[in-house]
Amino acid sequence: MTTTLPLSREQVMAHRRRVGVLDERLPSGPEARHQAAAAGLTDSGPRAALLSLHARVEGTRSSDWEAPGLVQLWGPRFSAYVIAEEDRATFSLGRLPTRGARRELAEDLAERLDAVLRGREMPYGEAGRAVGVHHNQLRYAALTGRVLIRWDGARQPTVRCVPPPPVDTSTARLDLARRYLHVMGPGTAEGFGRWAGLHGRSTLPAFEALGPELLPVRTVVGEGWILAGDEASLRSSPGPAAAARLLPSGDSYTLFWGPDRELLVPDAGDRAALWTPRVWPGAVLVGGEVVGTWRRAEEKVTVTAFRALTAREREAVEEEAVGLPLPGLTAPISVRWS
Numbered sequence: 001m002t003t004t005l006p007l008s009r010e011q012v013m014a015h016r017r018r019v020g021v022l023d024e025r026l027p028s029g030p031e032a033r034h035q036a037a038a039a040g041l042t043d044s045g046p047r048a049a050l051l052s053l054h055a056r057v058e059g060t061r062s063s064d065w066e067a068p069g070l071v072q073l074w075g076p077r078f079s080a081y082v083i084a085e086e087d088r089a090t091f092s093l094g095r096l097p098t099r100g101a102r103r104e105l106a107e108d109l110a111e112r113l114d115a116v117l118r119g120r121e122m123p124y125g126e127a128g129r130a131v132g133v134h135h136n137q138l139r140y141a142a143l144t145g146r147v148l149i150r151w152d153g154a155r156q157p158t159v160r161c162v163p164p165p166p167v168d169t170s171t172a173r174l175d176l177a178r179r180y181l182h183v184m185g186p187g188t189a190e191g192f193g194r195w196a197g198l199h200g201r202s203t204l205p206a207f208e209a210l211g212p213e214l215l216p217v218r219t220v221v222g223e224g225w226i227l228a229g230d231e232a233s234l235r236s237s238p239g240p241a242a243a244a245r246l247l248p249s250g251d252s253y254t255l256f257w258g259p260d261r262e263l264l265v266p267d268a269g270d271r272a273a274l275w276t277p278r279v280w281p282g283a284v285l286v287g288g289e290v291v292g293t294w295r296r297a298e299e300k301v302t303v304t305a306f307r308a309l310t311a312r313e314r315e316a317v318e319e320e321a322v323g324l325p326l327p328g329l330t331a332p333i334s335v336r337w338s
Contacts (some may be wrong), residue, residue: 004216004223007234009263012186012219014238015230017288019183020253023241024151028059029171030069034084037313039183040075041057041082042250045279046153048328049082051248062327064091072138072149074142077197079250080151092145094176095196096169102140109133109141114161115206121160124149172207177206178227179212183252185261186217186224194257200211219260241288244316249280253289270306273326294321299331304338 017023020039026032036056041049047065049072054060065082066072075081075091083091088285098105109131116122116130128135138159141147145165151157165172180192187195189203196203207214207225214225217234225233254274256264265271273293274283281293284303291313292305301321309317315338322333 002216003224004218005231005234007186007217007219010238011234011268012263013288015185015234015243016183016253018161018233018239019230022245022253022285023121023239023288025056026243028057030067032057033064033067033070034061034086037057037082037084037087039179039252040087040129042075042252042255043080043082043151043153043246044074048250050326051282051324052244052251055245055251060325064324064325066150066312071149073147074080074139076195078139078142080157088145088148088162089167089172090175090179092143093165093167093169093172093266094147095198096143097202098169099255100299103143106140106143109138110144110146110161113138113141113147117159117161119161121150122159124155124159125156128157130241168334174209175205177203177210181210181225181227182230184256185226186219186231187226187260188224191224191258191282192258193255195255219263221263238288240287244313244320245285246294246303246317246320249281249282251283254280254283254317255287259273262314267306273304273306284317286317296324296326299326299329299333300336301333303334 021036026035033053036053041052043049050065053064069085070082070084071085072080073092081091083279096106112131113127113332116127124138125135128138146161147159147164149157149159177192180195181187184195189207193203199203215231217224217226261271261275265274281295283290284292284294291307292303294301294303305319318335321335324333
């Protein structure tokens with residue numbers, strides 16, 4: 001009988017920062033960008049993926065969200081994502097039902113879209129009209145792995161079709177579950193479903209198939225699972241945390257629901273400020289802890305702290321803010337504290 005491993009909050013947070021590349025930035029390069037995008041980089045807020053890269057990779061440039069080897073698609077929860085091209089099957093086919101009406105719809109839309117585009121790239125409103133559906137329905141076609149998008153945050157996304165990934169749906173689903181458990185763990189089948197945008201009991205077969213790779217654990221918010229390969233990381237002593245990081249709305253480090261949020265942000269009031277009913281703000285990390293939120297309007301960054309920060313901590317946050325590699329600004333970035 002496998003013993004349930006008790007894990008402290010400090011162990012879990014240190015592991016998540018370590019695998020999420022938030023304690024120390026990686027040297028710039030394709031491998032670093034791919035590692036930073038292991039759980040996908042949400043890009044539903046204009047250039048959020050770029051800011052997630054900047055938090056993890058040295059020397060990130062304003063154009064690196066579309067660097068060679070990275071692609072954009074409608075990923076989990078049909079949000080815009082930037083991922084490594086080699087992970088296209090994981091973030092598309094990993095969410096495709098194995099059978100049923102939704103799969104048939106996705107495959108039919110992908111076929112019809114490919115026939116309309118004939119190798120071209122087209123604004124998705126125009127593409128939807130050409131296919132004969134509301135353009136938002138084209139998001140279902142992305143489940144097949146055949147549809148990529150390009151969205152610069154200002155205009156309507158464009159769509160293009162590519163060959164289907166040479167991976168079966170079950171293999172892709174298992175890899176997606178492993179990504180979730182590695183970067184977001186400890187996790188549960190329900191948590192995986194919320195993160196990946198999967199419904200009902202469709203996540204259970206993946207967790208059952210991963211059974212030999214999993215270890216049961218218990219944290220202050222309940223029981224869950226980790227990958228056995230991550231046990232050493234979770235047991236190891238925390239390393240030094242970064243002085244400060246500004247994470248955009250939807251960054252993988254904060255992409256939680258339910259009790260998982262309590263582990264990341266213990267105070268209920270602070271959780272309400274970070275995970276708002278509408279558009280979430282970004283998260284301010286200082287010394288590895290979420291200590292506030294931030295929002296941006298053009299070059300103006302507004303930071304709201306949950307507690308009084310020291311002069312050195314405020315300086316570290318401001319240094320991160322002015323270094324954001326944002327394109328198209330007409331004035332230097334300034335920081336306002338509220």
